[in-house]
Amino acid sequence: MHDVTCALTPFHADVLHSFSWSANVVGKKRWILYPPGKEELMRDQLGNLPFDVTIEPYTLPTHPSYPHRVEVTQSSREIIFVPSGWHHQVHNLETTLSVNHNWFNGCNAEKCWNYLKYNLQLVEKEISEFKDSMTDWESHCQVLLRAHMGFHLKILLKS
Template sequence: MRLNVPCIIKNVGLEWESTQNWVVENKPHFCYLLEKYGNSHVTIYDCNKRHYNSQETQTSMLRNYINNWNDMKEKLYYVKDWHLQNEFPEDKFYEVPVYFSSDWLNEFLCENNEDDYRFVYMGPVGTWTPFHTDVFTSYSWSINVCGQKKWILLYPGEENKLKDNLGNLPYNLDGISLQHCKYFEIIQNTNEAIFIPSRWYHQVWNMKDTISINHNWINGCNIKSVWKSLENNLVSVEKEIEDCRDMEDFEEHCQVMLRASFGLDFLKFYEFLKYITLKRIYYFEKDIKIVSFGKYELEKNHAIFDLEAIKNTLVLFLNNSASQTLNIGNSENLLGMIEKCIDKNKN
């Protein structure tokens, strides 16, 4: 994970409820899905209609989507970003693989009753996701419950070779030569997990009727990368409205734009770091266990690793001039608490 290199893990989820019940003859088991989740509302992406750098969407009940599956094949309609686990928290249709169990992002969001980054995708052969990098430049993982996907993943920075004269990245890699780029082309089969590292631009096609379970996540291995991306995006925002720099509350306005474009601003990022920090400190000071996804218990060395990663990132955060203009209370105290906890508990 720290190498930030993609990989495929085979034979994942063989005993999951989803792989047992959602699939029949290697295809989606529509009768089961209709009975179990037919009244769930889902977001459907029209792969034939571009909307900025994504695709046009509509909301519908899952039963309407499934009942018109053959039409969906013609229209290339794709269910994405379905928060099924959040909607049915007692439904244990999958388990997070141990390799991906250190997940600060969903730890923070789920425990604070915010939208999670745990999704189900379902689409017929031919549906696809445009060229992109993941939200917050987080990690992502995806496991095929059934079906097959083709992935093209570009090494970080290689996407710049594909920019047009205006600096825009392509929406769709179909028909674009990659001969001067370093990239992987990967076929992901049923019961295979793919790990997508931070900053790897990619595009994905469903080669068969496919259902997948996906997470975006952040942990101690990529938190510094997420911070750097947040910092760089603020610089881009400031350049975009440079002519307004003399306006009152310029810095606050930039943060509003940053959150709109990147999904995070500096205050939310600090709130996130603080939450994860205090849980790790209380792990040591109050002997409070930390269990991820109801199964994986955090151990001492891992807690120290988390605190050290946060400390290193928090130092960068506090040294940023924009951070110093914001009303972030007791941030220096938080850094001191981290250092004290590490010194006391590290072997």
């Protein structure tokens, strides 16, 4: 039998730093959330975020991210709203069925747009050595951006 208590969604922020909600139909989840910017306190020497914030050193009261940590237990028939840009990790505490949705609107559209532009800059920097030798370099950057983010600027403009 599968142990559902080990099922987790690793530490992340939702796509494009969108808003999201999650409705538990049945089951129970433990949410661990950090406000925007506080995830930076958790990066390692290579700039990577942790996979699991429930292990040391992230659980120690002396860790710099500790005072910013918000924990919520979500039960059946409860809905949680995750604000734009909040990093979070979710653990299923029992067999769980949830419905989730991500979106952006006038309140966070600029944040989503800026996040996508920032990631485009990262793509452009990563392949900058090929700029002069590639035809239609900008289109290639958009393809790589879409592969990385699930969106590119033209898709977002059509939304």
